Amino acid sequence: MTGETLFNQYPIASHIWDEMKSAEGIRQQYHSIYDTGRQLHLDDLLQKHKLAGELFMSQGITFTVYSENEGIERIFPFDIIPRIITGAEWDHIEKGIKQRLTALNLFLKDIYNEQQIVKDGIIPADLIASCPHFTREVFGIQVPFDIYVHIAGIDLIRGDDGTFYILEDNLRTPSGVSYMLENREVTKRIFPNLLGESNVRMVNNYPLLLHDNLISFAPRQIANPMVVLLTPGIYNSAYFEHTFLARQMGIQLVEGRDLLVNDHKVYMKTTAGLRQVDVIYRRIDDEYLDPLVFKPDSALGVPGLISAYRKGNVAIVNALGNGVADDKAVYAFVPAMIKYYLNEEIILPNIPTYHMNNVDERNFVFDNMHKMVVKETNQSGGYGMVMGNSATDEQLKKAKENILANPRNFIAQPIIQLSTVPCLIDGKLQPRHVDLRPYALCGPNGINIVPGGLTRVALREGSLVVNSSQGGGSKDTWVVD
Amino acid sequence: MLSRIADSLYWLHRYMERADGMLRLMKTSYILSFDKVQASGMTWEPSLKIFTSLSKEEIELLKKDNVAALHYLFLESKNHNSIKVIITRARENARGVQDQITKEVWEQINQMYHMVNNPSLKDILAGPDAIIAIDNFINSSDQFCGITDSTMPRGQGWNYMNLGKYTERCLLTAEFTHSFFKKIDFSLTEEHDIIYWRSLLLALSGYELHLKNYSNQDHNYNVLQQLAFDKNFPRSLYYSLDRANKYLTDIAASNPVDGSIHLLRTYGRLYSSVKFADIELVERDGLEKYLIYVRKELNEFSRELGRTYFSYS
Numbered sequence: 001m002t003g004e005t006l007f008n009q010y011p012i013a014s015h016i017w018d019e020m021k022s023a024e025g026i027r028q029q030y031h032s033i034y035d036t037g038r039q040l041h042l043d044d045l046l047q048k049h050k051l052a053g054e055l056f057m058s059q060g061i062t063f064t065v066y067s068e069n070e071g072i073e074r075i076f077p078f079d080i081i082p083r084i085i086t087g088a089e090w091d092h093i094e095k096g097i098k099q100r101l102t103a104l105n106l107f108l109k110d111i112y113n114e115q116q117i118v119k120d121g122i123i124p125a126d127l128i129a130s131c132p133h134f135t136r137e138v139f140g141i142q143v144p145f146d147i148y149v150h151i152a153g154i155d156l157i158r159g160d161d162g163t164f165y166i167l168e169d170n171l172r173t174p175s176g177v178s179y180m181l182e183n184r185e186v187t188k189r190i191f192p193n194l195l196g197e198s199n200v201r202m203v204n205n206y207p208l209l210l211h212d213n214l215i216s217f218a219p220r221q222i223a224n225p226m227v228v229l230l231t232p233g234i235y236n237s238a239y240f241e242h243t244f245l246a247r248q249m250g251i252q253l254v255e256g257r258d259l260l261v262n263d264h265k266v267y268m269k270t271t272a273g274l275r276q277v278d279v280i281y282r283r284i285d286d287e288y289l290d291p292l293v294f295k296p297d298s299a300l301g302v303p304g305l306i307s308a309y310r311k312g313n314v315a316i317v318n319a320l321g322n323g324v325a326d327d328k329a330v331y332a333f334v335p336a337m338i339k340y341y342l343n344e345e346i347i348l349p350n351i352p353t354y355h356m357n358n359v360d361e362r363n364f365v366f367d368n369m370h371k372m373v374v375k376e377t378n379q380s381g382g383y384g385m386v387m388g389n390s391a392t393d394e395q396l397k398k399a400k401e402n403i404l405a406n407p408r409n410f411i412a413q414p415i416i417q418l419s420t421v422p423c424l425i426d427g428k429l430q431p432r433h434v435d436l437r438p439y440a441l442c443g444p445n446g447i448n449i450v451p452g453g454l455t456r457v458a459l460r461e462g463s464l465v466v467n468s469s470q471g472g473g474s475k476d477t478w479v480v481d
Numbered sequence: 482m483l484s485r486i487a488d489s490l491y492w493l494h495r496y497m498e499r500a501d502g503m504l505r506l507m508k509t510s511y512i513l514s515f516d517k518v519q520a521s522g523m524t525w526e527p528s529l530k531i532f533t534s535l536s537k538e539e540i541e542l543l544k545k546d547n548v549a550a551l552h553y554l555f556l557e558s559k560n561h562n563s564i565k566v567i568i569t570r571a572r573e574n575a576r577g578v579q580d581q582i583t584k585e586v587w588e589q590i591n592q593m594y595h596m597v598n599n600p601s602l603k604d605i606l607a608g609p610d611a612i613i614a615i616d617n618f619i620n621s622s623d624q625f626c627g628i629t630d631s632t633m634p635r636g637q638g639w640n641y642m643n644l645g646k647y648t649e650r651c652l653l654t655a656e657f658t659h660s661f662f663k664k665i666d667f668s669l670t671e672e673h674d675i676i677y678w679r680s681l682l683l684a685l686s687g688y689e690l691h692l693k694n695y696s697n698q699d700h701n702y703n704v705l706q707q708l709a710f711d712k713n714f715p716r717s718l719y720y721s722l723d724r725a726n727k728y729l730t731d732i733a734a735s736n737p738v739d740g741s742i743h744l745l746r747t748y749g750r751l752y753s754s755v756k757f758a759d760i761e762l763v764e765r766d767g768l769e770k771y772l773i774y775v776r777k778e779l780n781e782f783s784r785e786l787g788r789t790y791f792s793y794s
Contacts, residue, residue, distance in 0.1 A: 060587060271736045
């Protein structure tokens with residue numbers, strides 16, 4: 001089959017926004033892809049698809065599935081057709097994310113110190129108090145430059161009219177940035193000319209920006225502060241990303257057992273004795289970081305770490321306790337936060353969110369269950385989610401029971417038809433739903449967002465769940481000028 | 482350098498060196514197995530004795546079955562020293578230190594891991610192309626050495642890697658030598674023609690050197706001289722220990738911690754016992770005793786090295 005037919009046969013649905021094609025034809029930003037694609041044969045595209053898979057495999061960009069005591073290496077599915085965003089769209093997104101993060105940082109400072117926003121009645125106290133990730137243990141701890149969210153992954157989706165919405169905030173340890181960078185490297189190999197001609201904004205300075213920020217958080221005023229990346233170890237599914245970032249930044253990759261705390265200072269155990277650590281970019285969840293304060297049986301963390309943190313002898317990135325700000329019930333209050341702290345209107349809108357502990361909203365949701373998606377407030381990765389339009393009656397009944405048992409633990413949102421992009425599946429171009437996760441870095445010099453981010457694709461037909469743990473894949477994301 | 486990293490680099494190279502030695506021994510055993518005259522004794526027995534923990538009876542059964550022996554040594558997960566297990570462990574160590582080794586080194590190990598996990602390898606090893614498969618692995622192992630040599634920065638990591646490599650190499654040479662001399666009761670005087678020694682020398686890549694440098698008589702002496710004391714043979718006990726000595730000295734100089742002096746002394750005793758020994762001395766005290774001594778001291782050294790530099794848990 002020729003590329004021409006492949007592109008011409010690409011179907012679009014009237015009620016869904018497609019990134020490549022509108023009723024009038026191929027959108028401007030996709031013309032270069034279209035021109036290149038239609039000159040290629042299907043076999044060429046399949047060949048490129050195969051090459052991409054091999055590149056990921058040989059570099060070990062894999063995760064391990066364990067069965068019968070033997071590990072099988074899998075790659076995260078990668079689709080070769082890039083997702084394209086125009087420069088104007090991006091500038092809007094960038095402004096919106098910067099605004100949102102500024103407010104969320106102020107919120108975290110406030111909530112762990114004065115709690116003015118609660119006292120002023122903007123956010124109900126019981127919502128904060130009942131949030132499982134509100135971490136009393138870090139109350140009053142001062143962090144460098146008042147930055148709590150050093151690295152954020154803000155998930156955006158696009159509705160049927162082309163509007164970008166904020167789907168959720170990931171302010172704890174968002175992952176996936178290595179895929180954003182590696183996807184681009186792979187695209188350079190499979191579409192070298194196309195990439196060169198398309199004026200795509202660069203993403204590969206991300207590790208440098210992050211490294212500069214990490215160094216600036218060091219509490220000691222010394223020339224070469226010791227910055228480390230703390231990983232749970234090789235069995236973690238994001239381990240590739242940890243090594244990738246450590247390598248790209250030239251910092252030490254450490255495990256909890258490599259560190260110890262003495263006299264409220266953190267040291268790492270080297271062959272030449274102990275060496276003090278200044279900044280920890282941790283990829284371990286809060287509750288595993290310090291067995292003396294959180295889970296006593298965690299072997300991943302470092303006993304005494306929080307004491308060093310409280311004394312200001314070590315910087316931890318991201319700050320502890322951020323979960324209170326990306327809780328899915330608190331999410332609904334972000335527009336109010338922006339108004340309260342910045343006196344601005346929200347640039348990138350939220351999706352309407354119904355709180356299940358509000359009786360009226362709950363009844364409304366129960367009556368419209370098939371149009372709703374129900375989410376657990378403290379879950380991520382697509383776990384604990386019920387899609388009303390595809391769930392069985394049994395599942396819906398169970399979901400209602402769960403909600404009634406613990407209403408604070410759930411929110412509901414109307415199902416938004418995510419926008420689609422073309423994917424090469426079974427030798428055809430087929431529309432699949434996507435979201436977008438740009439990565440934002442907050443440092444003393446402001447907020448940096450590398451243009452693009454990770455586009456996640458729901459590879460199953462019709463599916464709206466893009467998480468990699470639920471059968472999602474990814475695409476390279478281009479911001480073109 | 483983090484203790485854990487040093488530990489992993491050391492073991493990464495021990496495993497890779499072990500896989501290399503094993504592959505070479507397997508290749509000679511495999512070729513030898515088609516040689517009816519030789520097939521009597523020394524085909525799979527040395528490999529099975531050194532690299533498995535099977536009982537005598539099990540070895541007796543396996544050593545006559547080419548396919549089964551090769552499978553057990555190469556792919557059997559129950560065998561803690563099979564190529565598959567060793568390469569998997571090497572990769573795990575490499576994964577844990579991925580930021581400390583170069584991308585090229587990582588990709589080479591990763592590639593070998595995918596080779597050994599290729600589902601079709603089992604059938605290939607049971608078929609007529611087994612030798613090609615073994616050769617491919619030997620090539621990859623050579624590439625690993627080359628890539629490591631040409632991309633890894635010299636420094637602490639390099640020192641630990643090479644210390645591991647030469648420690649393992651010395652152990653392997655001692656093991657191989659032990660197993661071939663044991664068959665003739667460690668006799669240095671009893672004459673065995675070069676055919677008997679050829680497979681041992683081939684397994685250690687020392688056959689050509691032997692033909693060039695040694696006379697065509699007193700093979701037992703000559704072989705021992707080459708494998709233990711030859712300064713130019715890169716797998717001799719002396720050469721391995723001499724290289725290891727250099728890397729250990731560098732490590733101790735840049736990591737002056739408690740215990741490093743003691744460690745250097747332990748190693749020095751072992752090193753001297755090879756550096757200043759000769760055939761006459763070995764003959765006087767008994768070859769078996771000597772080879773056992775070297776292995777025992779080397780293992781003790783490895784344990785002490787761990788206590789001195791790797792104690793992180």
